[in-house]
Amino acid sequence: MGTGDVAELLDIHPSTVKRWFDSPRMAATSGGHRRIPLDLVLDVARARDRRVYLHGFGSHATHVWHAMQALERGDPAPACDALVHWLRIRQSRLIGRFLWHVAARGDVPDPGVLDGVFGGFMKRVGDGWERGELRIADERAASREAGEAIGRLLAAAGGEADEPDPQRPTAVVGTVEPEQHILGSQLVRLLLLHRGWNVEHLGTGVPAPEIVATQRALGASLVCVSFTPPATAADLLRFVEAAGRLADPAQPFALVLGGNAVRGIQVSGGDGAFTDLVALDGLAAFRDWLDDRG
Template sequence: MSSFAPSRPIDLGTGAVAELLDIHPSTVKRWFDRPGLSTTSGGHRRIPLDLVLDVARARGRRVHLHGFGTHAGQAWYAMQALEHGDPGPACDVLVHWLRTRRSHLIGRFLWHVAGRGDAPDPGVLDGVFGGFMRRVGDGWERGELRIADERAASREVGEATGRLLVAAAGKADDPDPDRPTAVVGTVEPEQHVLGSQLVRLLLFHRGWNVEHLGTGVPVPEIVATQRALDASLVCVSFTPPAVAADVLRFIEATGGLADPQRPFSLVVGGGGVRGLDPSGLDEAFTELAAIGDLVALGDWLDEHG
């Protein structure tokens, strides 16, 4: 656990306020020229976040933190840590909101940190979307969270991921024969869809046509789809309780069914590939890779795409 504290007071410097409200620093000084504000030892003004949001609201300037109400400080703290590459506080605050029955804030936070810009950051998808769900799974196994909590978390993460996929619909719904095609899914009996959906999202934003088969797909169906589409890549996600031996059996079965006249690369990923050594099984594929996270997958696609 990181040092997230729900009641942590937040004071901002002039530059941070200017960035948050998208105004000039001189405007910050004018709007917050009032007695009682604290200063640093160097004489720099410190402005409470609550005051910043109140003044912004009064001046008709709405910012994303307004959507978090009295929990804006928690959201800000987690977002700042994420900007510095630390997803721990974000996962902490999401679990805190889940436990305190504020799950609506979870989806709002996920959309904000992943929905900005042209494409979601794979590190955010891994560290926040995936990291939060791993925390939820661990909490459920320890008896700290209820089934209802797990379902609420899955709903919010699933809906946020769905929004991101809709935002990429222009690429998803208009297959281009000049773009490479990938087949994505999970093999039976796997029923966890988040990993494959995040892979799908990553591929969309890297210019791939994607056929998402969903969960629990038999191996022959995966290979048949690859053949029908002449896909150059197949990505299959494995989550615990799947282990390396399960993944090896899948690789062997897939290689046995693969058509040498329609070669493709096979990427297996997720928590189930930990400890996997696929050496010696790559003869049936253009490339064979076991990749544990989306950042590494993004690097692999950049190298092999």
């Protein structure tokens, strides 16, 4: 690590780094810049009673550091590699710890990071399960840890408020029967809460008539529905047709379809029931869509 990295990690001034670190274990580049081994940084931080997030990962701290550096460059692959590795060696506690740390950085979770890390990890888990490389227990452990991390994020965002704010717009979020994957819709809920929406999250496997009935009852201006494989384009189009037929023309709403099953699909229809109708392949695209609508 460079002295600037150490100063940022330990939240100290660069001049303090120079005072604290004077060891034969340190190295220097050809240009004379100091390089400090990560394990030395963590040892000194512990000795000086400065707890940092990497202490919680023990012998895996180096992998976490490299994954975080890659995320800063926009590359989520090392993070997903680490998460799948922990799943394989039955270290699921590290999965939840890492997911929470990644998503809780800053005031608002970064949709691109949520797509790349949460979404990328769960896609790898699903692919591994289909290939027979992971067990059902592994998939459930991954879903549990991701779900608990998202639950903490929702609580921090005020997701448990008792009463909606009548001054804010309202969205209905959920999945259509028989869809039982909840994580994508929960991340949509999280993003909307941070942007000041009231969110009615219906959960999984909800019939189309119930989704539209909830929209009508709440006067919601937005409905977000998640689809994942084995849902097909035909399933999406059937839902759009049903929602358009059931909607109240006097209360049109924007309908956003998301999830891995919508990639590359173009949707249309509704005959005026919708103020907008789009299929988006991730949270970053959803954020951009919200920005365009003002």
